[in-house]
Amino acid sequence: MKLVTFDLPTGERHIGAMLPGEQTLVDFTASSAAPAMRNMLALIDGGAAALDQAREWLDKPGVTHDLAAVRLTAPLPEPRQMRDFLCFEKHFRQARAHMHLFGALAAERDPAKVEIPPIWYEEPIYYKCNRFSVVGTGTDIVKPSYCQMLDYELEFAAILGKGGKNIRKQDAAQHIFGYLIFNDVSARDQQMREMGGTLGPTKGKDFDTGNVLGPWLVTADEVGNPYDLTMVARVNGEEWSRGNSGEMHHRFEDVLVHASRDETLHAGEFFGSGTVGSGCGLELGRFLKHGDVVELEVQKLGLLKNRVIFQD
Structure with missing residues (x-):
């Protein structure tokens, strides 16, 4: 459904x-x-x-x-909890290769030469989103006043149908209720500035209209295999990003095992995949501007469409 x-x-x-x-x-x-x-x-x-x-x-x-x-509206307007993971290695490499845009590097690097911390391969890394700043398809994304580099992020997410603690990998899929598209909107310049303090992201992610979910929540039985979904992003009708969910290094089963270690999870919680490779403007060296219309489309999950508004 x-x-x-x-x-x-x-x-x-x-x-x-x-x-x-x-x-x-x-x-x-x-x-x-x-x-x-x-x-x-x-x-x-x-x-x-x-x-x-x-x-x-x-x-x-x-x-x-x-x-x-x-x-x-968002299919799940207030998830009980929101965790967003970093599951795509290509995104990690390409995002780090563009740190020159923020003065952290002298020039763009070859993504293949970007060093990934060993911890990333050992366990799925995540942050907790603001579950109260959720909107749906058709709602305007309003740029926060402190941001000059606004970005989309092409993701999808699993919603839990039942909770649990110390979930076993072989049982993890049974806990998933369904899937939806997630646009993890990012204030990139703020994000890069604040993460120099070794915590975060905070205000780089937390602002009204920053978490876009939809257009609908597709039950797991209708999706079938969630690891072979074509993922596309368009801005003003122009394709900017294309990837496949099968490129996830850590899959949702791994994510649930890790998150539930000595911690009780609950039905209605949200688990984001992180950005698919090439799935954001940062990786491409280009950002959103006032009036842009962003469309994120994921096979079997529909199309999420929002306009970007700069108020300052």
């Missing part, structure tokens, strides 16, 4: 799922008084029984809406 959260013209927020053709959606909240249909976290918490009920409404639609008549 392609699950959505959306606002009606009256301002009410409901959940539902897209019908084939992706122009009409079924309204679960209006179709059922069940508590599991109140919002996306409730649906996830409802487990298999709630998903079965949702599939019944999808097979025999009750209340439906034209997509054009509602406003999609």
Whole structure:
């Protein structure tokens, strides 16, 4: 299923799922008084029984809406927790090769010669995002006032369907509810400045409209193999980035094993893949400008589209 959260013209927020053709959606909240249909976290918490009920409404639609008549929000407007990982080696190398853009190097380096810290290969590295600065497709991305180099990041993410502690790798896939596209918007100049202090990122990532999720949350059974998905980014219709999810060095199973070591994870948590190789402007030596329209498209997961606004 392609699950959505959306606002009606009256301002009410409901959940539902897209019908084939992706122009009409079924309204679960209006179709059922069940508590599991109140919002996306409730649906996830409802487990298999709630998903079965949702599939019944999808097979025999009750209340439906034209997509054009509602406003999609982020499918999961407030994840219970957000962790974003650095799982693509090509991105790591190419991003470090462009440190000359911030005065850290005299000139661009050959990515093949960039030294990667051994810890990166030993375990998946991550930071925790601001789960309250989440927006969806169609919402403007507003550049923070302290940023001059605004960047997109082409990622996708897994959403947990059930929690756990000390999860075994062979069991990890069973904990994943579904997947969605993630634009990890970055204030690059601020990020590079603050990480010189050996902590972070902080304000390089944490600002309103900085975490873009959507357009829908696709259940794991519909995605199938998540490690063979074509990933593309376009700016104003021009392709800037192309990669494949199969290039992940650390996969979501590895990520869940690591994150759950002596720590309880919960249903509704978000785990980002990190940026696919060549999946951001930093790697290309170019950044976003006012009025740009950014489209991130991931095979089976849809298309996430947002306009960039500079207010200063």
